[in-house]
Amino acid sequence: MFLEQCSKGDMRKSVKAGFALLLCFTTVFICVVNYDIGLNRKSAMPQMMRKTNLSLNTKWIVVTSTNHPTEDIKRLANISGWELVVVGDTKTPKTWSWKGVHFLGVEDQQRLGYRIVRNLPYRSYTRKNIGYLYAIERGAQWIYDTDDDNKPYDLGLEQFDYTETISGLRFGCNQANKNISTRLFNPYRFFGNEHMWPRGFPLSYLQSHTNGPDRYCLCHEMRAAAVQQGLVHKDPDVDAIYSSVVFYKQAKIVATKTVFFVEFVNVDNCVRLHYSAEPRNSVKSVRAKLPWVLPLSMDLQRHRLLHADKQAGLNEAFNKMAPSVVLEKGRLRRKKQTFKKLGSSQLDRICCIVCFRSDDSCVSVQIMVTDIWRSYFAQKLLHMIGENIAFYPVNAIQIRNAHNYLSDFESERDVYLKTEKIVEFLDQWDCSHEDISECAVLLAEEFSKRDFWGVADAKLVRDWIFDLRSIGYQFPPRTNETDYFIMEQVRGANCRRADVEFDTEKEDTMIEKSAEKLRMFGELTDWCAKANFSDFLRKLPSPPQLATSHAKNQVLVNLQKSVLVITGNYPWNRTIGLLQRMYQPYFGLTIFCGSWFPEKYDDSNENFPRMLHPFNYIHLTEAEMNKGYAAYYCMSKVKDLRLGNVLGYYVMADDSTFNFWHGINPFLVMHPSGDLHRNSGVWWKEPVGMRAALLANKLFTEVYKYDALVQAIWHQFGRGLREKNPKVTNASKNLTTADGWSVSDMYYIPANGLDYHAGLMEVFFEAGLFHEIAIAKYLHSVPYLRADQQSYSLERTPVLLNWRIRRNLNMEEMEDYF
Numbered sequence: 058m059f060l061e062q063c064s065k066g067d068m069r070k071s072v073k074a075g076f077a078l079l080l081c082f083t084t085v086f087i088c089v090v091n092y093d094i095g096l097n098r099k100s101a102m103p104q105m106m107r108k109t110n111l112s113l114n115t116k117w118i119v120v121t122s123t124n125h126p127t128e129d130i131k132r133l134a135n136i137s138g139w140e141l142v143v144v145g146d147t148k149t150p151k152t153w154s155w156k157g158v159h160f161l162g163v164e165d166q167q168r169l170g171y172r173i174v175r176n177l178p179y180r181s182y183t184r185k186n187i188g189y190l191y192a193i194e195r196g197a198q199w200i201y202d203t204d205d206d207n208k209p210y211d212l213g214l215e216q217f218d219y220t221e222t223i224s225g226l227r228f229g230c231n232q233a234n235k236n237i238s239t240r241l242f243n244p245y246r247f248f249g250n251e252h253m254w255p256r257g258f259p260l261s262y263l264q265s266h267t268n269g270p271d272r273y274c275l276c277h278e279m280r281a282a283a284v285q286q287g288l289v290h291k292d293p294d295v296d297a298i299y300s301s302v303v304f305y306k307q308a309k310i311v312a313t314k315t316v317f318f319v320e321f322v323n324v325d326n327c328v329r330l331h332y333s334a335e336p337r338n339s340v341k342s343v344r345a346k347l348p349w350v351l352p353l354s355m356d357l358q359r360h361r362l363l364h365a366d367k368q369a370g371l372n373e374a375f376n377k378m379a380p381s382v383v384l385e386k387g388r389l390r391r392k393k394q395t396f397k398k399l400g401s402s403q404l405d406r407i408c409c410i411v412c413f414r415s416d417d418s419c420v421s422v423q424i425m426v427t428d429i430w431r432s433y434f435a436q437k438l439l440h441m442i443g444e445n446i447a448f449y450p451v452n453a454i455q456i457r458n459a460h461n462y463l464s465d466f467e468s469e470r471d472v473y474l475k476t477e478k479i480v481e482f483l484d485q486w487d488c489s490h491e492d493i494s495e496c497a498v499l500l501a502e503e504f505s506k507r508d509f510w511g512v513a514d515a516k517l518v519r520d521w522i523f524d525l526r527s528i529g530y531q532f533p534p535r536t537n538e539t540d541y542f543i544m545e546q547v548r549g550a551n552c553r554r555a556d557v558e559f560d561t562e563k564e565d566t567m568i569e570k571s572a573e574k575l576r577m578f579g580e581l582t583d584w585c586a587k588a589n590f591s592d593f594l595r596k597l598p599s600p601p602q603l604a605t606s607h608a609k610n611q612v613l614v615n616l617q618k619s620v621l622v623i624t625g626n627y628p629w630n631r632t633i634g635l636l637q638r639m640y641q642p643y644f645g646l647t648i649f650c651g652s653w654f655p656e657k658y659d660d661s662n663e664n665f666p667r668m669l670h671p672f673n674y675i676h677l678t679e680a681e682m683n684k685g686y687a688a689y690y691c692m693s694k695v696k697d698l699r700l701g702n703v704l705g706y707y708v709m710a711d712d713s714t715f716n717f718w719h720g721i722n723p724f725l726v727m728h729p730s731g732d733l734h735r736n737s738g739v740w741w742k743e744p745v746g747m748r749a750a751l752l753a754n755k756l757f758t759e760v761y762k763y764d765a766l767v768q769a770i771w772h773q774f775g776r777g778l779r780e781k782n783p784k785v786t787n788a789s790k791n792l793t794t795a796d797g798w799s800v801s802d803m804y805y806i807p808a809n810g811l812d813y814h815a816g817l818m819e820v821f822f823e824a825g826l827f828h829e830i831a832i833a834k835y836l837h838s839v840p841y842l843r844a845d846q847q848s849y850s851l852e853r854t855p856v857l858l859n860w861r862i863r864r865n866l867n868m869e870e871m872e873d874y875f
Contacts, residue, residue, distance in 0.1 A: 229385030230274035249376030257429035275555035282447035376559035612720035625651030626685030634666035650691035696815035726841035745827035753824035777838030
C-alpha cells in the first residue's frame with residue numbers, strides 16, 4: 058500500500074485559530090523570576106499589582122471551557138491551596154458559574170485591557186493566554202496548565218516539585234561538544250515506551266536515536282526545573298504516523314514470516330508514507346537503504362494503517378517507577394543546547410509561572426504545528442536565562458475523541474518537513490542583545506524570515522511583552538552558567554555518572570519478560586558447570602504460561618514492584634553479564650552501584666556471559682567505595698534518583714548469591730543476621746571505626762546542628778533507639794559505643810524507610826564509618842526481621858555469602874521456581 062501527501066501550496070492559514078505564541082516563551086520569564094529557586098533567581102513580584110483580594114493563593118490553575126462546569130472542573134476547583142481561573146469563549150454559557158472559580162467571560166476579558174486580547178481569535182484555546190496574564194497580575198507564582206477533560210492520576214499536582222532544590226537525574230551532562238542527535242531527548246522512551254516518540258520529534262534522527270548510554274548524571278542537589286511537564290496515560294500526544302500504525306502480534310514467531318516496515322522520506326517537498334513487505338531475512342539490508350524506518354520489535358508481525366481503535370483511541374501507559382528527569386542545556390558554548398520538543402496535550406504541565414501551552418496555535422500556522430514551533434522557540438529562550446525543563450511521571454489520564462488519525466497527517470505536514478531545520482537553526486543561533494525580551498523579539502522575527510511562522514506571530518510576541526511590562530513584570534538577566542559537572546576526582550561529588558532505562562508493564566511486555574527469563578535461564582544452564590540438565594529446558598513452560606504462573610505468585614509479583622541494588626567493592630571487570638541473567642528479569646529495576654569504567658571492562662572473556670544492554674548503574678569512585686567500606690553509600694544515591702511506586706529495595710553484594718524466590722515481609726526491614734555481633738570485631742580499632750563514629754556524632758550535634766533535614770534524621774535515630782530499648786537515653790553515647798557490627802552483604806529496606814536510611818548513611822559516609830558498623834547502628838534504630846524470623850516459609854536461606862565459603866551455583870535450586 059502507498060499513502061502520499063504532496064505539497065499543495067502554502068498550508069499556512071491566516072485564520073486566527075491559533076495562538077498568541079508568546080505564551081510559551083513568556084512563561085519562561087515569569088516562571089524563572091517568581092519561582093524562587095537558586096541564588097540567581099530574584100523574587101520579583103510585579104510592581105504594579107492590582108490585586109482585588111490579598112488572600113489569593115500564589116498557585117493557579119488555568120483552563121478554557123465552552124461547556125457548563127464539568128466534573129473535572131469541579132474537581133480542580135476543590136484542590137486546596139490553588140486558585141482556578143476558567144477562560145470563556147463565545148460558545149461558553151453566559152450563566153457559567155461555580156463556587157470559588159474565577160470565571161472570565163468574553164466581556165470580562167475585554168475590560169482587562171490586555172493588548173493581546175485584540176488579536177486572539179474566538180472559539181480557540183488561545184484565549185487561555187488571557188487567563189495567564191490575569192493570574193500573573195494577581196500574584197501567581199505557579200501556574201498549572203491543563204484541560205477541562207483531563208483527570209488527575211496518582212499524585213496529581215503533588216507529582217511536581219515546589220522546593221528550591223531537588224535531587225535527581227539530568228540528561229545531557231557533558232554534552233557540549235557532541236552532535237544534535239546525542240542531545241535530542243525522547244521522553245516516551247525514557248518512561249518505558251521504547252518504540253514511541255512525541256509529536257515534533259525530528260523524524261530524520263529517529264531511526265538510530267537513543268537517550269543513552271553515558272548521557273545522564275545523577276545529582277544530589279540541583280535547582281528545580283522552571284518548567285515541569287507530567288505525562289498522561291491512555292492517549293498521549295503522538296504524531297499521525299505513530300497514531301496510524303497499530304501493531305498486532307501473532308501467537309508464534311516464525312523467522313521466515315513476512316514483516317512490514319514504514320518508510321519516511323522527504324522528496325520534492327512531499328511527505329511520503331508507505332509500507333512494504335519483505336522477507337524477514339532481508340529486512341536488515343532493506344533498512345540500511347532507507348532514510349527512516351519505524352522501529353520494529355522482533356515479534357511485530359503485521360500492522361494496519363488509517364486509525365487507532367474507533368471507540369477507544371490510543372491506549373498507552375508508561376513505567377510507574379521512572380523518576381523525573383531534568384534536561385541539561387549544554388555547556389561551554391552558548392550555542393550548544395539540549396533540545397526536546399515540549400509536547401502537546403499529552404503533557405499536563407506546571408511551571409513557576411505560565412506554562413508552555415500546547416493546544417494554542419499561532420495565527421499563521423496549523424494548530425498541529427504551532428505548539429511544536431513554540432516549544433522549541435521557548436526552550437531556546439529558557440536556556441539563555443539559565444533555566445531548564447523537566448519531564449515528570451504520569452499525573453493525569455487523557456481520553457480523547459477517537460477519530461481518523463490520517464486527518465492529522467495533513468495538518469502536521471510542516472512538522473515532518475521543517476522540525477529538523479528549526480532544531481539545526483536554533484542550535485546555531487545566538488542573540489546579540491543582552492536583554493532577553495529583545496532576544497525574544499529577534500528570534501520571533503528570525504522564525505518569520507525563515508517561514509517557520511508568519512509576521513503576525515512575531516507581532517504577538519511584542520504584544521505579549523508589552524502586556525507583561527504593563528503589569529510590572531521584570532525580565533531576568535541572561536546567563537550561561539551551570540553548576541552541574543561530573544567530577545570524578547571529588548569524594549562525595551554532587552553529580553556523578555549514572556544510567557537507567559525502563560519498560561512498561563503491559564501484558565505483551567510481561568510475556569516478553571517471561572521469554573527473557575527463559576532465555577537467560579537457558580544461558581545460565583549452559584554456563585554453569587553443575588547444571589547437568591540435558592532435558593530440563595525442554596520441560597520449561599512457554600512465555601505466556603510462565604507469565605500467567607508468575608502473575609499468581611505473590612513473591613514474584615512483589616519483586617516486580619521492587620528494586621535490586623547490586624554493589625561492587627572493586628571496579629567490575631567481567632561478572633556483570635552473569636549477575637544480570639540471574640536477577641534482572643525478576644525485579645522491577647536492577648541497578649549496579651560501584652566503580653564502573655566501561656573501557657576497563659573485559660566483555661570478551663569466554664568464561665563469563667556478555668553484558669546485557671541497557672545496563673543500569675550508578676557510579677561511585679574507587680575512593681568513595683573504598684574497597685566496600687562505604688557500600689552503604691549506594692542507597693543514598695539510589696534515593697537521589699527519586700524512583701516512584703517502589704515497594705522496597707533489596708541490596709546485595711556482587712559476591713553473594715540471593716535466593717530471591719523465597720519471600721520476605723515487604724513492609725519491614727530485613728537483615729539476614731541482624732545486629733547479633735555485639736562486642737566483637739576489630740573494625741572499631743581502625744580509623745573507619747571509633748574515630749569515624751566520633752566524627753559522625755560531631756556532624757550531627759555540631760556541624761549540622763541547624764540543618765533541618767540532618768536534624769530530622771538525628772532525632773529519628775534517637776527516637777528509634779528509645780522505642781527499641783527504653784533504657785537508651787543518649788543517642789550520642791549509643792553512636793560512639795563500640796558495641797559490634799553486622800555482616801551486611803544483603804539486606805532489604807521498605808520504600809517508606811528509604812529517606813531515613815539514606816539520610817543516615819549520608820552522614821556516616823561523610824564521617825567515613827565502616828559499612829558493617831554503619832548498618833549495625835542503623836539496625837539499632839529500626840524494627841527489623843532476621844531471615845529466620847520471616848513469616849514466610851523458608852526452606853533455604855535467602856542469601857549465600859560466596860566470599861565466606863567457596864560455592865558453585867546449583868541450578869536445581871531454581872527448579873521449583875518454574
